Amino acid sequence: MxxxxxxxxxxxxxxxxxxxxxxxxxxxxxxxxxxxxxxxxxxxxxxxxxxxxxxxxxxxxxxxxxxxxxxxxxxxxxxxxxxxxxxxxxxxxxxxxxxxxxxxxxxxxxxxxxxxxxxxxxxxxxxxxxxVRLYQALLINRVKGPRAGNALPIDQWLNAPNIRIGTISGSSYMDFAVKDYPKAEIVAYEDFDKAAAAAVRGDVHAVIFDNSQITLWVQQHPEEVLYVQTRIMKDKEDPLxxxxxxxxxxxxxxxxxxxxxxxxxxxxxxxxxxxxxxxxxx
The missing domain is CATH 3.40.190.10 (Periplasmic binding protein-like II)
Incomplete structure (x- = not known):
């Protein structure tokens, strides 16, 4: 040979x-x-x-x-x-x-x-x-997010016609969002800061991105925790x-x-x- x-x-x-x-x-x-x-x-x-x-x-x-x-x-x-x-x-x-x-x-x-x-x-x-293996994560507007006591799984809550999900243009999360939440409206932003700001304002119900970026943003913007909450989806890995x-x-x-x-x-x-x-x- x-x-x-x-x-x-x-x-x-x-x-x-x-x-x-x-x-x-x-x-x-x-x-x-x-x-x-x-x-x-x-x-x-x-x-x-x-x-x-x-x-x-x-x-x-x-x-x-x-x-x-x-x-x-x-x-x-x-x-x-x-x-x-x-x-x-x-x-x-x-x-x-x-x-x-x-x-x-x-x-x-x-x-x-x-x-x-x-x-x-x-x-x-x-x-x-x-x-490295990261996880998909969410930055959720507290007012527009799921109500306390809502037993609906997060994936089902997101996959609805009245839900707006923000993510980054040209990123893999555009693919993930379109595939996993076909009923929702997917809104593309130029960068994560713009997407996060939209979640704070309530322009979108949630932003989907990796847990590293979302965790870092929360650490850098502690004052915004009044308006948003995070959710790490450990069942959805994001290998780099x-x-x-x-x-x-x-x-x-x-x-x-x-x-x-x-x-x-x-x-x-x-x-x-x-x-x-x-x-x-x-």
């Missing part, structure tokens, strides 16, 4: 053992044994990672010094370092769907930006094994994955192998604890 890719694995291991730092590949490095998708990145000396234009703490945001930081940033930098190249973040996309399109068009090697897997997106690109071009089969395999290695060594758990404050297993 022909084994076309094992040789380059040993080559990578040897080179990393000898150098181990970003950008350590020299112009004389023999990349002939590497598959084309890995060779492309190594010869360029740079891993291009697509990331959303708007900050999304704790996954990607600017610190007080103006430096990009977060779980996704640390993960991307770790991947680049292990490949022996530098990382460049392209933050030109204004939507999460746009990030997937960016990778599918070959304008970035990867997209790492709190991206959910959906069947529609998987028609355009490949997705790695999850590195790295987006890879559908033609880059070996890069996808390498990413999955690297994530499994990080998990086995406890480094991925350490990243989740560092940025999410607690374990959030994949």
């Amino acid at each position: 022909k084994r076309p890719y094992f040789g380059w694995l040993w080559l990578v291991a040897g080179m990393l053992a000898g150098f181990g730092l970003p950008g350590s590949w020299s112009a004389e490095t023999d990349t002939s044994l590497m598959p084309p998708d890995i060779r492309r990145i190594v010869k360029r000396g740079e891993l291009i990672v697509a990331m959303h234009r708007e900050d999304g703490a704790p996954f990607y945001t600017l610190d007080k010094a103006g430096q990009l930081c977060g779980l996704d940033v640390d993960l991307a930098e770790s991947i680049a370092q292990t490949l022996g190249v530098k990382v460049r973040f392209d933050r030109s996309s204004a939507t999460f769907d746009g990030l997937v399109d960016f990778v599918a068009a070959g304008q970035a090697d990867l997209a790492i930006s709190c991206i959910s897997r959906t069947p529609r997106r998987a028609m355009l690109a490949n997705f790695s094994t999850p590195y 994955s790295i987006v890879v071009n559908w033609q880059d089969a070996q890069l996808l395999n390498w990413i999955n192998t690297y994530l499994a290695t990080m998990e086995g060594e406890g480094r991925l758990t350490a990243l989740r604890v560092k940025w999410l404050g607690k374990e959030s297993s994949p």
Whole structure:
């Protein structure tokens, strides 16, 4: 049986053992044994990672010094370092769907930006094994929300013609909302702050997004708890994955192998604890 890719694995291991730092590949490095998708990145000396234009703490945001930081940033930098190249973040996309399109068009090697897997997106690109699992969550207007003593399950309450549900345009939650609540009116907003403000005003009955973003918003806006309440739906997971071009089969395999290695060594758990404050297993 022909084994076309094992040789380059040993080559990578040897080179990393000898150098181990970003950008350590020299112009004389023999990349002939590497598959084309890995060779492309190594010869360029740079891993291009697509990331959303708007900050999304704790996954990607600017610190007080103006430096990009977060779980996704640390993960991307770790991947680049292990490949022996530098990382460049392209933050030109204004939507999460746009990030997937960016990778599918070959304008970035990867997209790492709190991206959910959906069947529609998987028609355009490949997705790695999850590195974090979040949950779908709701920010509910207290006046328009379910009345005390209402025994109706939250999904049934939301799926009604008189209910308005807000979410973010170009996000996976547009897909989730349309699929799970077909009777409700789905209202798209440019970003989460605008959607949350609509929930506070009562323009929508609820906003649906991931539990990390909703929890962070509540922490940053404690005065608004008078007007809204939260509900985390533990039965609806939202796994986050790295987006890879559908033609880059070996890069996808390498990413999955690297994530499994990080998990086995406890480094991925350490990243989740560092940025999410607690374990959030994949």
